[in-house]
Amino acid sequence: MKKNKTKPTLINSYQKLINISCDLASELDLNILLTKIVNAASEVSDSEEASILMFDPAKNTLYFQAATNLDTGLKRGLVVPLEESIAGWIVKNQKPIIVDDPQEDKRHFNSIDNITNIKTDSLMGIPLLSKGKVIGVLEVINKRGGKFTQEDQDVMLALGAQATVAIDNSRLFLQSDLIGEFVHQIRTPLSALNAATHLLKSNRVDDQQKKKMIDIMEAEIEALTDMSSSFLDLARLQSGRKQYSVTDFSIRELLTECYDIFYSDTQHQAINFSIDVPETLPRITGDRKQLKQAFTNLLNNAVKYNHEGGEIVIKALAKKKQVIISVSDSGMGIPEDEQSLIFEKFYRVRSHRDQVPGTGLGLSVVKQIITDHGGEISLTSEVNVGTTFTVTLPTDK
Ligand SMILES: Nc1ncnc2c1ncn2[C@@H]1O[C@H](COP(=O)(O)OP(=O)(O)OP(=O)(O)O)[C@@H](O)[C@H]1O
Ligand SMILES: [Mg+2]
Known part of the structure; x- marks a missing residue:
C-alpha cells in the first residue's frame, strides 16, 4: 500500500521537473528565472515556501535573491549570517540537509521567521554548485502534511542542477548582451574623438577651428562619461546583485x-x-x-x-x-x-x-x-x- 502511494508521487515530481527544466532553459532574465525556480521548488517538494540565497565569495556573505513569499524585489539583498544559519552550513559543507525541527536547531537563523512572518517548522536545503563552487542555496520550508524525505531531496537536487545551469547561462547572456550594446554605443563618440584628434595633430586647422574641435571633444567625453555611469547603474540593477x-x-x-x-x-x-x-x-x-x-x-x-x-x-x-x-x-x-x-x-x-x-x-x-x-x-x-x-x-x- 505504502509502496503504491509513494511511487506515483515520485513520478509526478519528476514529470513536473522535466516540464520545469524546459521552461528554465529558455529563460534569460535572471530575476524571472529565479522566481520560476523558487516556485518550481515549492511545487515539486510540496512545501509552503521556497527561497534562493546567493553566495557572494568576494564579501563572504549569503543574501536572499528570490523567494515565493517576496512579492517585490525589496527584501532581495537581506543578508543571512554564514556562521549562524542552516544556509551557511550548506555553503560551508557543500551538502544538502533536511532539518525536521529548525526551531530546536542551533544553526537556524531565528530572525528570518520574524522578518518573513512565517514560522519555520521543517526545512530542506541544497547547495547550488557550479563547477565545484557553491553559488547559492535553494531552500524549501514547511512540508505540507509531513516531513521532507530522501526522495524530496533527490528531486530537489535534480532541480538544483538544472537551476544552476540556467543561472550560469543567464548571467553570461546578461553580461554579453549588455556589454555588446555598450560597446556598440560608444563607437560613435569614440570615432568622433578619433577624427578630432587626427585633425588637431595634422596642424591643418586654424585657431578658430581648433577651438571648435576641442568643444566637440569635450562634449563627446562628457557623453562617454554619462554613458559609463548610467550603464554601470543599469548593469548593477539588472544583474540581480543590487542590494x-x-x-x-x-x-x-x-x-x-x-x-x-x-x-x-x-x-x-x-x-x-x-x-x-x-x-x-x-x-x-x-x-x-x-x-x-x-x-x-x-x-x-x-x-x-x-x-x-x-x-x-x-x-x-x-x-x-x-x-x-x-x-x-x-x-x-x-x-x-x-x-x-x-x-x-x-x-x-x-x-x-x-x-x-x-x-x-x-x-x-x-x-x-x-x-x-x-x-x-x-x-x-x-x-x-x-x-x-x-x-x-x-x-x-
Ligand atoms: N519627458 C519627455 N519628453 C519627450 N521625450 C522624452 C521624455 N522622456 C524621455 N523621452 C524620450 O525617451 C528617450 C529615452 O529617455 P531616457 O531618459 O532613457 O534617455 P535620454 O534622456 O536620451 O538619456 P539619459 O540616459 O541621459 O537619460 C529619450 O531619448 C527621449 O527621446
Ligand atoms: Mg533621460
Whole structure:
C-alpha cells in the first residue's frame, strides 16, 4: 500500500521537473528565472515556501535573491549570517540537509521567521554548485502534511542542477548582451574623438577651428562619461546583485527635494515649475536613494525635452494602498509608435537624437527601480503638446 502511494508521487515530481527544466532553459532574465525556480521548488517538494540565497565569495556573505513569499524585489539583498544559519552550513559543507525541527536547531537563523512572518517548522536545503563552487542555496520550508524525505531531496537536487545551469547561462547572456550594446554605443563618440584628434595633430586647422574641435571633444567625453555611469547603474540593477537599502520614509519630502534640485535649471529656461503634493500623503517603504534617482531621471527628461517658457508639474495623490505620482511637461512629446520603445536600453526617439544629447539609459534605470519596488510606470504623450509619466508605488496604508 505504502509502496503504491509513494511511487506515483515520485513520478509526478519528476514529470513536473522535466516540464520545469524546459521552461528554465529558455529563460534569460535572471530575476524571472529565479522566481520560476523558487516556485518550481515549492511545487515539486510540496512545501509552503521556497527561497534562493546567493553566495557572494568576494564579501563572504549569503543574501536572499528570490523567494515565493517576496512579492517585490525589496527584501532581495537581506543578508543571512554564514556562521549562524542552516544556509551557511550548506555553503560551508557543500551538502544538502533536511532539518525536521529548525526551531530546536542551533544553526537556524531565528530572525528570518520574524522578518518573513512565517514560522519555520521543517526545512530542506541544497547547495547550488557550479563547477565545484557553491553559488547559492535553494531552500524549501514547511512540508505540507509531513516531513521532507530522501526522495524530496533527490528531486530537489535534480532541480538544483538544472537551476544552476540556467543561472550560469543567464548571467553570461546578461553580461554579453549588455556589454555588446555598450560597446556598440560608444563607437560613435569614440570615432568622433578619433577624427578630432587626427585633425588637431595634422596642424591643418586654424585657431578658430581648433577651438571648435576641442568643444566637440569635450562634449563627446562628457557623453562617454554619462554613458559609463548610467550603464554601470543599469548593469548593477539588472544583474540581480543590487542590494537595496530599505527604509520607511516620506515620499512628500523626497519629491520636494527633487523639486528643489531642479528649480534653478527650470528658471534658467523660464519654465513654470510647480509641485502639488498633499501633506497627508502616506509614507512608503523602499530604497530612498534609488527612488530619488528614478524621479531625478524623470525630471531631467521633463527639463531636457521641454522648451523656453514651458511648464512642468509634479503631482502626487494617495489611493487605497497606493501612491500615484506624476511628472508632466509641456515639451516635445513622444510619437505614439515610439512610446513603447523608450524604456528599452539605449533607445532614443528618432526626432530627438540630433537635437538633445542623451544616452537612452535613464528610463531603463527608472523602470527597473520602480518594478523592483513592486510599482508600475506608464506614460501619455502627444507630440509638441507634452508628456506625463505616472508612477504607482504600493504602500501599507
Ligand atoms: N519627458 C519627455 N519628453 C519627450 N521625450 C522624452 C521624455 N522622456 C524621455 N523621452 C524620450 O525617451 C528617450 C529615452 O529617455 P531616457 O531618459 O532613457 O534617455 P535620454 O534622456 O536620451 O538619456 P539619459 O540616459 O541621459 O537619460 C529619450 O531619448 C527621449 O527621446
Ligand atoms: Mg533621460
